[in-house]
Amino acid sequence: MKVLLRNPRREIDIEGKYSVNSLLAHLDLPRESHLVIRNGTLVPGDAALAPDDTVEIRPVISGGC
Amino acid sequence: MAAVASKCRVCKEPAVIDLPRHNANFCAEHFLELCRRQVVKAIEKFDMLSKDDRILVAVSGGKDSLAVWDLLIDLGYQADGLYIGLGIGEYSDVSGEYAKNFAAARGLHLITIDLRSEYGYDIPTAAKATRRVPCSACGTSKRHLFDKAALDGGYTVLVTGHNLDDEAAVLFGNTLRWDVEYLSRQLPVLPARNGFPKKVKPLVRLTEREMAAWCVVRGIDYLVDECPMAVGNKHLAYKAALNAIETESPGSKAAFYLNVLDNMAPLLSGRSLAAGEELGACTECGSPTTSDLCAFCRTAQKARAHDPVPVELVLSKGRRRR
Numbered sequence: 001m002k003v004l005l006r007n008p009r010r011e012i013d014i015e016g017k018y019s020v021n022s023l024l025a026h027l028d029l030p031r032e033s034h035l036v037i038r039n040g041t042l043v044p045g046d047a048a049l050a051p052d053d054t055v056e057i058r059p060v061i062s063g064g065c
Numbered sequence: 066m067a068a069v070a071s072k073c074r075v076c077k078e079p080a081v082i083d084l085p086r087h088n089a090n091f092c093a094e095h096f097l098e099l100c101r102r103q104v105v106k107a108i109e110k111f112d113m114l115s116k117d118d119r120i121l122v123a124v125s126g127g128k129d130s131l132a133v134w135d136l137l138i139d140l141g142y143q144a145d146g147l148y149i150g151l152g153i154g155e156y157s158d159v160s161g162e163y164a165k166n167f168a169a170a171r172g173l174h175l176i177t178i179d180l181r182s183e184y185g186y187d188i189p190t191a192a193k194a195t196r197r198v199p200c201s202a203c204g205t206s207k208r209h210l211f212d213k214a215a216l217d218g219g220y221t222v223l224v225t226g227h228n229l230d231d232e233a234a235v236l237f238g239n240t241l242r243w244d245v246e247y248l249s250r251q252l253p254v255l256p257a258r259n260g261f262p263k264k265v266k267p268l269v270r271l272t273e274r275e276m277a278a279w280c281v282v283r284g285i286d287y288l289v290d291e292c293p294m295a296v297g298n299k300h301l302a303y304k305a306a307l308n309a310i311e312t313e314s315p316g317s318k319a320a321f322y323l324n325v326l327d328n329m330a331p332l333l334s335g336r337s338l339a340a341g342e343e344l345g346a347c348t349e350c351g352s353p354t355t356s357d358l359c360a361f362c363r364t365a366q367k368a369r370a371h372d373p374v375p376v377e378l379v380l381s382k383g384r385r386r387r
Contacts, residue, residue, distance in 0.1 A: 007291050032308040035082075035277050042281050044083040044090050046070045060277035061230070061304055062127055063200075063295030 001049055003027075004056040021045040024057070033061045082278050085315035093282045100279050103270040104136050111254045113265035114222055120144035121220040123211050124167075124175065126160030128287045129226030131167050132276045133268050135285060137224065138173070144224065147214050149207055150179040152187020153294055154376035160288045167285065176218070178210055186368035188294065189379045194371035195364055199294035199379060202364055209352065209361035215262040228268040228276055233322040234303040249333035253326070259344045260353040272318065273304075293380055 037056040071080040073092035080090030124146040148164040168175035191202035215223040257263040347359035
């Protein structure tokens with residue numbers, strides 16, 4: 001599947017079967033600080049991802065105070 | 066099409082988000098309902114706003130400020146926006162576009178201020194000239210201009226998009242230092258006083274993840290990229306630490322911050338020295354201050370006397386330090 005990552009913006013290809021949670025764990029990204037958007041729609045942690053999905057992993061943490 | 070296992074706690078339709086702190090999943094409609102309820106609860110509990118208020122929302126083009134503006138309009142409040150161009154290179158140019166596009170698409174009024182053209186300096190130059198971290202010069206500039214715009218425009222309340230994660234991270238930092246002065250002032254409502262407008266934070270019951278999700282579900286286009294000058298600041302480190310705890314023990318962030326308001330704020334009430342301070346008027350701009358020149362005018366004076374500094378120069382130096 002194609003995975004879009006941010007900060008910096010880049011796209012990677014990942015092979016294999018993943019759920020949202022297992023993909024985040026595979027990429028070592030904390031669940032609490034990311035959203036996953038599959039083919040333009042927000043999906044929860046146990047959603048299964050398919051090889052033809054386009055997935056955006058969006059960080060949600062802002063540093064301003 | 067991949068199967069979706071989890072269902073909405075309310076309607077049993079497919080969920081779009083899991084919220085471990087509520088031990089529940091929600092569909093889009095009921096997630097939005099939850100967010101509205103949390104904002105209404107914060108507004109009512111802390112007497113933040115009334116429908117008669119003239120509200121000014123400080124807008125950055127990021128998720129939290131656009132979400133809080135959207136939520137207030139959605140809940141029936143009248144609210145204008147205020148965007149400040151901070152001169153942080155391309156980041157500021159892009160963030161301004163998001164704020165303007167949001168307002169234009171909804172027919173909302175957005176006031177814009179440009180630090181460089183109207184006040185003769187920008188944040189990278191101020192950071193260099195004052196030899197302080199960029200977030201310090203940025204905060205000083207924004208707070209002053211928010212206050213001034215609210216008072217000059219006759220607004221009764223200034224709203225900011227600070228969320229539960231922001232407040233928990235600030236509380237974490239203040240607690241690490243046991244800074245009683247700051248702890249006593251860290252409230253979701255600051256009443257109008259001594260020439261400062263009333264300031265409120267309606268998102269204190271909602272996390273950053275929830276606010277980003279609000280924007281995604283509502284179709285709000287916001288600037289996802291982080292401010293380049295905030296990279297590596299302490300605030301982000303505190304958030305990472307709290308999120309590590311939250312993952313192990315969902316609900317910890319909310320308990321940490323919201324229980325302080327219930328249990329500690331009454332004990333600390335009246336301990337703030339700043340609340341009782343006699344303030345004079347800044348000799349340059351007339352704003353309330355404890356010295357001759359207010360913090361904003363001191364920053365602006367130093368920055369205007371300095372050659373303009375491109376954002377890249379400040380960034381490269383910051384990265385070397387890390």
